[in-house]
Amino acid sequence: MTEITPRAVITGMGIVTPLGDSPATVHAALCTGLSAIGPWRSIDVSAADLKIGGDLGAYDPLPRLEALKPRLSAPAARSLRRMLHTLPWSMRLGLLPALTAWLDAGLDSAPPADPARVAVIAAGHTINSQYINRTGLTFETAPGQIDALYALHSLDCIHAAAVGELIAARGAVYSLGSACASGLHALRAGLMEIAGGQADVVVVHAPAAELSAVELHSMALMQTVSLSGDGRPQQASRPFDRQRDGFVPAHGTATVVLESPAHAHARGARIHAGVLAVAATSDGCHLPLPNAGGEARAMAMALSVSGLTAGDIDMVSAHATSTPAGDAAEITALRQVLGARLDRIPINAAKSMLGHCLWAAPLVELVVAIEQMRTGLLHPTLNLTDPDPEFAGLNLCAGAPQRQTVRALLKNSFGFGGTNAACILAHPDA
Structure with a gap:
């Protein structure tokens, strides 16, 4: 394998x-x-055409957050207690993976020496949509009853600011949005913070999109989502299948802690994966029209920057939304970049089971990909019962988990508005 330098x-x-x-x-x-x-x-979809999704509305993060409090500093514990009583749903939920990642990195017991070299980047835009929608409806009938902090809590950057407060970050704290490529764009920005000498540690956080019925109905009107799931919702998301007819939106949130190799090694940190490259391109088109050319350019750029070749890639965690055009464009792009090697690389689609976590999808699926690399066990692509003949000869992980040694993987994420991103990760022992 080509020598790896994360x-x-x-x-x-x-x-x-x-x-x-x-x-x-x-x-x-x-x-x-x-x-x-x-x-x-958790969403009143009585007036919306789209009725199904991956719903986290009933999940209560409080017990796990309470269990983490003894590991927090006194100021962080006080901040957390206050936030849990005042923040909108998506922000409260997102504090759990953010704190879990920070503690997983061991930065609670050995905090960075200089907080000014710790940054936080949140991935996403209009994250608190349902909160914003509900506040607007309340204002129409009872202006005095809206959240007094609405002007603050409706800001996208507030997610990064809340996480930054809990970990005492004093470096750059901001958000960026590039639709469903946001998570990888945020990871790319984190790399740039480290490469530019501005940070040693970057918390890259992807909050759950707090969807409302308005967004769900609009997706249906755009004909981008699956409307075939009534009565069989678990079969609606079917990437690469001949019967695929659209994506299924879902809640999901994830966080990763990114460090410079020197900083991580100096403190003896456990490393989950090395980040070799994150590349981004655009299609010059604001409409949701998947473009194999732009996707291929992102993958080829990531491969070039990583220093690897097609022969070094052991798996692909595909964007694979289950839309007819999107899946076809991605496979076309993969063939352009990886050539004949693609026939021997497992490709799987987490959205077949998780649904599409929108701006958080790249980081949610990145964490899942790292777990697959760590364990050597690749999850199946669900509902792939009638593979599209266009994808014949490919290993799309249909049916059952597969054992695979993964030294390096490719993760793709593409978004509405012609935003494309590709990331290459390496096993820490590669």
């Missing part, structure tokens, strides 16, 4: 999805073939 390393991970609230539990559920998709319960 530009940064991932030392901490946290995740919450409807299938579990730790990397290990989510990975185990996916390998069992469980689906997170069902009827929406």
